[in-house]
Every structure is written in structure tokens, then in C-alpha cells.
Amino acid sequence: MDVQISNRQSIIQIVKAASSDIIGTLGSDTFSFALGLMLLHRTHSAVSFGLGSIIYPMIGLLLVMPIGNLVDRRRHKPLILISKFIVISALILYAFVTTRVRDPMLLAVLLMVVTASCDKVTNTTFTASVHELVNPDHVKTLATIEQAATAGIQLLAPVLAAMLYALIGFEGIVRVEIVAEVSTWLIASSMRFHPLKAIASEEPVVPKGQWNQFKVGLLYIRNHFTLLSVVTMGIFLNFLLASIDVGLPYAIVQTRHLGSDRLSWVLSAFSGGVLLGNLILSILPKFKNVLLAVLKLSMIIGSLIAIIGLCFIVPLATQTLIVGLIIIALVIGIVLAFVNTPMSVYMQMTVPTQLLGRVGSTFSTLMQLALPLGTVVYGICFQHLPASPVYFVTGIVIVGYIGLNLMVVQKHYRTKQSA
Incomplete structure (x- = not known):
């Protein structure tokens, strides 16, 4: 029998999820905007601000099948923590080498490929984990609060990014993004996932092969x-x-x-x-x-x-x-x-x-x-x-x-x- 998630537990999980969304979205949007500014200044390329809109859909298409299968076959919390840890590691490495390379565009593309892949895992896993975090009565509340938090941050991020870029520079924003990612990792690690009991009739035989x-x-x-x-x-x-x-x-x-x-x-x-x-x-x-x-x-x-x-x-x-x-x-x-x-x-x-x-x-x-x-x-x-x-x-x-x-x-x- 599945573990029943109480209303109090659901509310706590919603607060944690909303906090993670606010910190994570604010950090990533600010970093993306600052990355575009840095590339524009260093490479004078008009494509600087469009890298994400090109790379993220391509990565999503390439990984849609393996990630979908992975999320449905593995425990969700470890997947989220591992993907976020990889992003943190990539950002720390990027902070060390970004001022020492001659081709900042290539380095930025490599970083975006890693973060896009990990974000695909994290986002798909969170979507599949809703019933492990809150009870059915709070699914709508969780979805609306997360959407509202994301929309609110999208209003603030460009202004904040421009201000921080002028005050602490791109290297400072990279450090801020690392702190933000570590904070979301800590929040995710504190969240309690209630794995649901599999229903045999839903998929009685696991097919062989990714496709x-x-x-x-x-x-x-x-x-x-x-x-x-x-x-x-x-x-x-x-x-x-x-x-x-x-x-x-x-x-x-x-x-x-x-x-x-x-x-x-x-x-x-x-x-x-x-x-x-x-x-x-x-x-x-x-x-x-x-x-x-x-x-x-x-x-x-x-x-x-x-x-x-x-x-x-x-x-x-x-x-x-x-x-x-x-x-x-x-x-x-x-x-x-x-x-x-x-x-x-x-x-x-x-x-x-x-x-x-x-x-x-x-x-x-x-x-x-x-x-x-x-x-x-x-x-x-x-x-x-x-x-x-x-x-x-x-x-x-x-x-x-x-x-x-x-x-x-x-x-x-x-x-x-x-x-």
C-alpha cells in the first residue's frame, strides 16, 4: 500500500519546491543573461543571446528517449541530486578556466550542453515525482505556485543580471550561480520523496531496448x-x-x-x-x-x-x-x-x-x-x-x-x- 502524504507534509514540500524554483530560476536566468553579455563583448557575435534557444531544444530532442526511460526506471531523488551535482561541478570548472581560454564561445557551448542535459533530467524527474511529493489535493497548488514563481522571476532576472554585471562582473555572477545551484541541491536533498507502489496492470512486462x-x-x-x-x-x-x-x-x-x-x-x-x-x-x-x-x-x-x-x-x-x-x-x-x-x-x-x-x-x-x-x-x-x-x-x-x-x-x- 502506498504511503499517504498528509496535507501538512504536502505544504512543506510545496514551500521547498517553490523556494528551489525561485532560487534556481533566478540564478540560471541571471547567469544566462550575463553569459550572453560576456560573449557579446568578447566575440562581438549576434548569436550570443541565442545559444540557449538553439542548444536546449537540440539536447532535448537527442535525449528525449534515454532520459524518459531512465526516469521511469530509477529512483527519482538520486537522479535529481546527481544531475544537480554535475551542474555544480561543471560551473566550478568553468569558473576556473573561463578567463584562461581563447575561445569563450566553444567553452560556453560545452557548458550549455552539460547544463541542458542535466536540466532535462532534473525537470523530467520532478514532473514524474509530483505524486511522490504531494497528495492529489495539492497537485494543482504545486503546479500553479511553480508557474507563478517562474513568471515572477522572469520579470526580475534581466534587470538583476544587468545590475550585477555592472557591479561584480561576469566572474562574480558565475560564483553567484554556483551558490544558487548548491542551495537548490541542499533543498532537493531535504525533500522527502514517497515512492509509489507500482501497479502491475500499468505495464506488466518491461520491454527490452530503449526504443x-x-x-x-x-x-x-x-x-x-x-x-x-x-x-x-x-x-x-x-x-x-x-x-x-x-x-x-x-x-x-x-x-x-x-x-x-x-x-x-x-x-x-x-x-x-x-x-x-x-x-x-x-x-x-x-x-x-x-x-x-x-x-x-x-x-x-x-x-x-x-x-x-x-x-x-x-x-x-x-x-x-x-x-x-x-x-x-x-x-x-x-x-x-x-x-x-x-x-x-x-x-x-x-x-x-x-x-x-x-x-x-x-x-x-x-x-x-x-x-x-x-x-x-x-x-x-x-x-x-x-x-x-x-x-x-x-x-x-x-x-x-x-x-x-x-x-x-x-x-x-x-x-x-x-x-
């Missing part, structure tokens, strides 16, 4: 209508939402020449919306039908992106345009929180524990790959077309696609009820 083991998770996704719909829609939205990351900087700074400060206000509104959305979500009851709720909310996102296109078509005054974009960005962020967190909670509550590593690894990797692919496609679009039609068409495509899916899902549920 055969991983295929079990893929088949589970394919054979469960709601989960497959959530995964497919998530990939689609992540691809199209790249239009915001690529298009707004180009449209605001390059086309309208409104300055990077105004761009920062708009982009910060997205993170602020995600933070606010998760705070609201934490006090709301669970959605009765996650898929239908997520589909209807996604229609709002599509409509708002189409409105962004209209904002660039209509000759608005500068102040009116920026205020309008900030409000739209804030609302999109709130709605995204209402989309992403319930999808994550649904996966954690419905996927068998023995498959969470493989299913979670597949889901996160596909999400990561969709964004850089969308970045390439939209980079070409915004380079050759005005922002207004690109956004308007993107919004219409989202509304049309989600609308079709909504009809399919409603038909599926009606058929299921009448059967």
Missing part, C-alpha cells in the same frame, strides 16, 4: 484522446506563439522605431500576465473538462493575436499603441496561465506514475522544438512582410484551427455519452 521502452509512452499518448489532443494543440500553439517573440521586437523597434524600453514594457506584460493568471488560478476550483476549457481559452488567444495585427494596421498614436499592446500582452499572459497549468496538472493526474517520465519528456521536448521552428518561420515572415497581416492571419489560423478541434472534441464526447 521499445520509450514507445510505450508514445502509444499511451496516442491511445488517450484527451492527452493526444492536449499535446497536439500545445505544439501548434507554441509554434504560432513564436510570432510574439520574433515579431514584436521587429515591429516595435525596427519598423516603428519606438525604442527598446517600450518593447521591454510590452514583453514584461506577458510575464506579468502569466504570474497574475497563476495566482488567480490557485484560488479557483479545478476545470471540470480540461480539454474543452483549454480549447475555448485558446480561441481568446487567437482573437487577441489578430487584434495585435489590427493595432499595427490602424494609425494609432505611439502612446495609445504601446498601452494597447501592454493590455493585450497582459491578457494573453493570463490566458496562457489558464491554458498551460491545467494541461500540466491534467497530465500529472491522469498519466500512470510508471509512464510520467516518458510522457513528460516527450511533451516538454515537442514544446521546446516547436518554438525554435516557429522562430525560423516567423523570422522569414517578418523580414519580408509587414507585421499587421502576419499577426492578423496568425490569429485567424489559431481561431480556425481551435474551432475545428472544438467541434471534433464536442462530437467525440457526445458519441462517448451516447455509447
Whole structure:
């Protein structure tokens, strides 16, 4: 019989998990920003700030199968502690050699490969460990608090990184990141994992071979209508939402020449919306039908992106345009929180524990790959077309696609009820 996790134990675990997320995300985001600044100063390469967006998805794709299998076959706490220890060791080594090498770009790439690999292990393992940390009543609370903490840190990290870079330099920030990683290791080591008893019927025979083991998770996704719909829609939205990351900087700074400060206000509104959305979500009851709720909310996102296109078509005054974009960005962020967190909670509550590593690894990797692919496609679009039609068409495509899916899902549920 599985060990019952009390409400008090769950709350303690949530506090520790949130503390780890805040320290870890703040440290890593600050370090990544400072690393980009250092490389820009030393190499004068425009790719400096884009290394992470290239390396992390590639590592995720290469390791999606072995890490998914590893997490589902090994105890979770040792995996987390070992992966974090490797990151700490790599950072300490990097601190010693970074000022002594002639090719800082190569060294940075090697460090990112190590940290991306370890982060993939850590994140997949934590996703698969939710039921070992808190009881079912606190799964949603844990997910919303973690999302809110991450969004809040993303608002602060660039400002903090720029300030620290000026005060203590890049070498000082490396030391700060080492302290942050050691702190998260200590927090993880203090967390109590309650391994769940395996259910024989979930996977009676362990397949031989990496691919055969991983295929079990893929088949589970394919054979469960709601989960497959959530995964497919998530990939689609992540691809199209790249239009915001690529298009707004180009449209605001390059086309309208409104300055990077105004761009920062708009982009910060997205993170602020995600933070606010998760705070609201934490006090709301669970959605009765996650898929239908997520589909209807996604229609709002599509409509708002189409409105962004209209904002660039209509000759608005500068102040009116920026205020309008900030409000739209804030609302999109709130709605995204209402989309992403319930999808994550649904996966954690419905996927068998023995498959969470493989299913979670597949889901996160596909999400990561969709964004850089969308970045390439939209980079070409915004380079050759005005922002207004690109956004308007993107919004219409989202509304049309989600609308079709909504009809399919409603038909599926009606058929299921009448059967």
C-alpha cells in the first residue's frame, strides 16, 4: 500500500519546491543573461543571446528517449541530486578556466550542453515525482505556485543580471550561480520523496531496448484522446506563439522605431500576465473538462493575436499603441496561465506514475522544438512582410484551427455519452 502524504507534509514540500524554483530560476536566468553579455563583448557575435534557444531544444530532442526511460526506471531523488551535482561541478570548472581560454564561445557551448542535459533530467524527474511529493489535493497548488514563481522571476532576472554585471562582473555572477545551484541541491536533498507502489496492470512486462521502452509512452499518448489532443494543440500553439517573440521586437523597434524600453514594457506584460493568471488560478476550483476549457481559452488567444495585427494596421498614436499592446500582452499572459497549468496538472493526474517520465519528456521536448521552428518561420515572415497581416492571419489560423478541434472534441464526447 502506498504511503499517504498528509496535507501538512504536502505544504512543506510545496514551500521547498517553490523556494528551489525561485532560487534556481533566478540564478540560471541571471547567469544566462550575463553569459550572453560576456560573449557579446568578447566575440562581438549576434548569436550570443541565442545559444540557449538553439542548444536546449537540440539536447532535448537527442535525449528525449534515454532520459524518459531512465526516469521511469530509477529512483527519482538520486537522479535529481546527481544531475544537480554535475551542474555544480561543471560551473566550478568553468569558473576556473573561463578567463584562461581563447575561445569563450566553444567553452560556453560545452557548458550549455552539460547544463541542458542535466536540466532535462532534473525537470523530467520532478514532473514524474509530483505524486511522490504531494497528495492529489495539492497537485494543482504545486503546479500553479511553480508557474507563478517562474513568471515572477522572469520579470526580475534581466534587470538583476544587468545590475550585477555592472557591479561584480561576469566572474562574480558565475560564483553567484554556483551558490544558487548548491542551495537548490541542499533543498532537493531535504525533500522527502514517497515512492509509489507500482501497479502491475500499468505495464506488466518491461520491454527490452530503449526504443521499445520509450514507445510505450508514445502509444499511451496516442491511445488517450484527451492527452493526444492536449499535446497536439500545445505544439501548434507554441509554434504560432513564436510570432510574439520574433515579431514584436521587429515591429516595435525596427519598423516603428519606438525604442527598446517600450518593447521591454510590452514583453514584461506577458510575464506579468502569466504570474497574475497563476495566482488567480490557485484560488479557483479545478476545470471540470480540461480539454474543452483549454480549447475555448485558446480561441481568446487567437482573437487577441489578430487584434495585435489590427493595432499595427490602424494609425494609432505611439502612446495609445504601446498601452494597447501592454493590455493585450497582459491578457494573453493570463490566458496562457489558464491554458498551460491545467494541461500540466491534467497530465500529472491522469498519466500512470510508471509512464510520467516518458510522457513528460516527450511533451516538454515537442514544446521546446516547436518554438525554435516557429522562430525560423516567423523570422522569414517578418523580414519580408509587414507585421499587421502576419499577426492578423496568425490569429485567424489559431481561431480556425481551435474551432475545428472544438467541434471534433464536442462530437467525440457526445458519441462517448451516447455509447
